[in-house]
Amino acid sequence: MTSRIDADYLVVGAGASGLAFTDALVDHSPDVRVVLVDRRPGPGGHWRQAYPFVRLHQSSTFYGVASTLLGGGRIQVDGPEAGLHERADQPTILRYYDDVLARLVGTGRVVLLDGREYDAAGRSVVSLVTGERREVSERCRIVDGRYLAPDIPAETAPRFGVDGARVVPVNDLPRVEDWPSQYVVVGSGKTATDAIVWLLGRGADPDTICWVRPREPWMLNRAKIQPDPEIFLGMVADLVGLARSAASLDGFFLALEDAGTMLRIDPSLVPTMAKSPTLGEWELELLRGVENVVRLGHVVSARRGRLDLVEGSVGIAEDAVVVNCAADGLKQPPLVPIWRPEAITVQPVRAGFPCFGAALVGYVEATREPGPGGDAEKNRLCPPSNYGNTLADWVAMNVRGFRASASFGAEPDIKAFADRTALNPSRVPRGHPGSPALDDSLARLQRDVGPGVARLAELAGLA
Secondary structure, three states, X not given: OOXXXXXXXXXXXXXXXXXXXXXXXXXXXXOOOEEEXXXXXXXXXXXXXXXXXXXXXXXXXXXEEOOEEHHHHOEOOOOOOOOOEOOOEHHHHHHHHHHHHHHHHHOOOEEEEEOEEEEOOOOEEEEOOOOOEEEEOOOXXXXXXXXXXXXXXXXXXXXXXXXXXXXXXXHHHHHOOOOOOOEEEEOOOHHHHHHHHHHHHOOOOHHHEEEEOOOOEEEEEHHHXXXXXXXXXXXXXXXXXXXXXXXXXXXXXXXXHHOOOEEEOOOOOOOOEOOOOEEOHHHHHHHHOOOOEEOOOOEEEEEOOEEEEOOEEXXXXXXXXXXXXXXXXXXXXXXXXXXXXXXXXXXXXOOOOHHHHHHHXXXXXXXXXXXXXXXXXXXXXXXXXXXXXXXXXXXXXXXXXXXXXXXXXXXXXXXXXXXXXOOOOOOOOXXXXXXXXXHHHHHHHHHHHHHHHHHHHHHHOXX
């Protein structure tokens, strides 16, 4: 006999978005009951399969759930990032999410069903071990916390053919016990930069690394993306101020580089990719030491001693290890209203900070009226934002984020929630003593945000 799930919400995905939503919902709706469903064993989503040397690319403060600060706001005291906020590694993040889940389950109102998939067509939850199927009651609202879930190399086959070459996902890089004469790192994004920095940190000669970089990336300077309001709001004030006079997308990004906000690996080339993870300047210097860079588009096939690419072929060492770092880490599905009859589809709201967006959606769901009329108001307050990919995508992401901030920030209770939530990069914490630098940033923001965002909308082709 098929059992039944009877709860107020079924949250599909116990990763960063699903947990941030659930945490805020439960904390601001005292009687709600939630069932979390995830195909992986335990909470944490893709972090359970991430490569072992991965760290957050931004401060730990900006990641996790609203109720529990990840990392405790600690400052690094040594190493190349001394003075910057801590960035958690994979084991720390997994322990954090175990603790978050324990807190939620301890309320008596949250249950995790792991090792299971949600079947939307059959409106049921299916065990990946036994095949047992549990129907979901009609009154239970579905929350899609996996709409933007990243692909990761450990779970994604190479996007190119393999014919005799030794190809490993980035997860297996630490398991390569022999020292091949060449490492071929495939990918333009954060995973590839992490792999190269890891190799160089373990003594690999830069000349033994071949970097297949289909596109040149813009990356944000990590020193400018910090929880300190003087730093972060100063960066935002620079951004909108420079946008006012930007003549083109390329000109805008080059101006951000001059302001110290954007970084590019090869200063002789203008990047076309703007997924814009954060990068330390110390990492940038290491990456610039790799001079064997292949710019012939995406890999078509990896053969023993040769790579075939869209725009040509190159020779590689016979014993080369090809490190696959190319997976769709930042998804670009169509933007949809977050609240729809069939599901609440969790998406970023404020540009670039998905955990804050998910927590905000959970808070708004808990505090606004249910039903179609309430959903329309929630969608007005929290319009979704995209991730970056092209330069125009990144600019559009910021325009949508600014517009959404104006919408939800006009509601006193939502603004109060955002101001006390460390996940929100734009907040000025209660009790902050203030400073001339902060006063200057706030004054520049007030002056430039209107015309700056209007110009960004023009550059992105948005109405």
